[in-house]
Structure formats: structure tokens, C-alpha cells
Amino acid sequence: MIGAGPAPVVLAVDVGGTSFKGALIDAAGRTLASDTAPTRGEVGEAVFARLEAFAARLLERAEARPAAVGLISPGMDEATGHVMFAANLGWRGFPLGPRLAARLGMPVATGHDVRTAGLAEARLGAARGVADSVMVMIGTGIAAALVSSGQPIAGARQMAGEIGHAPVYPDGEPCACGQIGCLETYASAAAIARRYRAMGGEGSPGAAEIATRLGRDPVADRVWADAVQALSISLTSVTMLLDPAVIVIGGGLADADVVLLEPLRAALAARLAWREPPPIRRAELGARGALLGAAILAFRRLGLGSIAERWTPSGAV
Numbered sequence: 001m002i003g004a005g006p007a008p009v010v011l012a013v014d015v016g017g018t019s020f021k022g023a024l025i026d027a028a029g030r031t032l033a034s035d036t037a038p039t040r041g042e043v044g045e046a047v048f049a050r051l052e053a054f055a056a057r058l059l060e061r062a063e064a065r066p067a068a069v070g071l072i073s074p075g076m077d078e079a080t081g082h083v084m085f086a087a088n089l090g091w092r093g094f095p096l097g098p099r100l101a102a103r104l105g106m107p108v109a110t111g112h113d114v115r116t117a118g119l120a121e122a123r124l125g126a127a128r129g130v131a132d133s134v135m136v137m138i139g140t141g142i143a144a145a146l147v148s149s150g151q152p153i154a155g156a157r158q159m160a161g162e163i164g165h166a167p168v169y170p171d172g173e174p175c176a177c178g179q180i181g182c183l184e185t186y187a188s189a190a191a192i193a194r195r196y197r198a199m200g201g202e203g204s205p206g207a208a209e210i211a212t213r214l215g216r217d218p219v220a221d222r223v224w225a226d227a228v229q230a231l232s233i234s235l236t237s238v239t240m241l242l243d244p245a246v247i248v249i250g251g252g253l254a255d256a257d258v259v260l261l262e263p264l265r266a267a268l269a270a271r272l273a274w275r276e277p278p279p280i281r282r283a284e285l286g287a288r289g290a291l292l293g294a295a296i297l298a299f300r301r302l303g304l305g306s307i308a309e310r311w312t313p314s315g316a317v
């Protein structure tokens, strides 16, 4: 307990490419209220106005005024709170953190979406109890949180962990980013769906549906095997560079679970000749992870970062 007043509550906000998620989280890591709202395809100032209204609605549900906000967004520069680039939101150099702090009149701690989710998995999820871990988020794109000695690595330009755009095949397929043979071109959920169609697969299924066709659809088998091999090449480099105790797979494609993780474990083990592969686990916190990570950032901003070290996975719900 801090001082004589009640233990503080924070507002956690996760700005995604298509929706906002938010929660009021107390000092024990418990979610007191939560909400989600679509961005409705708005961009620029219009999406900020929607975000303001979304945050205000959640604040109205708080019994006591939250002490701080933890705010995460794609493309976030954690040093300034500005969004460097978020294509779906139409933000480039947008001062999201400072603007929301001014609007709400409370301190705002900002974080990068994937790194913040990785922090939560490291504290409370599939990588709890180890100091060094990597979480790879596989959804529309691919990015990783590199956690070293308990802290996510941001890098000199806040770009650490962009393994989706580290090439795996130097003479491979062009990536939307302008490079050749990026991991994301083969192994993101969007790439799996796109390559299945391009190879003459039946219909226009998403990656989750393609996963259900394995073993009875040769196109599905081939696309899936390509994704697994591309991921195993990247994870071999990750293992050699960082020596993580655990590799966690999160994002939408992790829902494929054993259909993805079992062949991926085998492929990584096959590539590593002289060391044991790190265990590969599915993320445990799902979409909650980003919000819990945002709450951790907010408590840190208040000088109360040690509070979250006492949270337990069962308490933080």
C-alpha cells in the first residue's frame, strides 16, 4: 500500500490496427473493467478523437480516478511517446502519448505493442521465471519481443525485434517492405493465405482454415511447410544470437497450436547441430498480455514498478 490513500488503479489502452482495447487494472493486477471498440477505419485526427472518447468512457467506470495511463500502439517510439508510423491508423510522427496525456490530464507511459506484450509474457505468461526469452508475434505481420535480463530490448532506433523483415531466402519472393525474401513473406497469417491462393488452393481461406486442411490438401501442406521452414531459419538465428531460455509464439497464428508448434520444434531442432533448441511455447496471455504489459508500464511510470513483480498469473485476470 502506498501512503495513506487507496492503492492506485491505472488505465491500460492498446491501440491496434483495427480496434482499441482498454482496461482498468488495480495494483494487484486485477482487471476491474474492460472494453473494446473498433476504429471503424478512421485515420489521423479522426481515430485520435475516437480514442479520446473510448478512454473517457472507461474512465467514467472507475470508482477512483486512475493515477496513470499505460498506452501501447504499433510504431511507438517509447522515448517520446510519438507514433513513428502506423499505416492502418494513418499516423506518421503523431504525438499520441503527449496528446492523450494533455487531454486526460494524467501521466501517460507509452510502449511498443509487441515489446509490451512480450514483457507481460515474461512476467506472467509462458516465459515467466526466466530472464531471457523471445516472443514472436505472428499475425498479419511478424515481429518479436527480445527480452534480455527481464527487459525488452528496444534498440538504438526503437526498431529491435523486426524479424518479420529479416530475409530468410536471399533470392526469394519480394516483400511489401521493398526487400526480398523476408520471413513475413512466407510465414505471416496474411502470407499463408496469399501464397495458398497463388499456388492454386481452393477458395480464399484464411490461415486458420488452411491449418484445418493439412494432411488432405497438398497446397495447404506445401504452404504450411514453407512457413514452418522459414520460421525455423529465423528462430535458428534468434537462438544463436540471443540464447533465449524460451521462445514464445503469440499472435493469431499461435491459435493453430500443435499444428504449428510441433513441426516448428522439429524443424528448429533439425537445424541446430551442436546445441539443444530452446523450448517453444504458445503464448498464455493472448490479447490480455498487451493490456497487462501496458499496466506494468503505467505502474512503473508512477514509481511502483515493483508492484507488478508480485502479480501472479491467476491474480492478473
Ligand SMILES: [Zn+2]
Binding pocket: 164, 165, 166, 175, 176, 177, 178, 179, 182, 184
Ligand atoms: Zn519485408
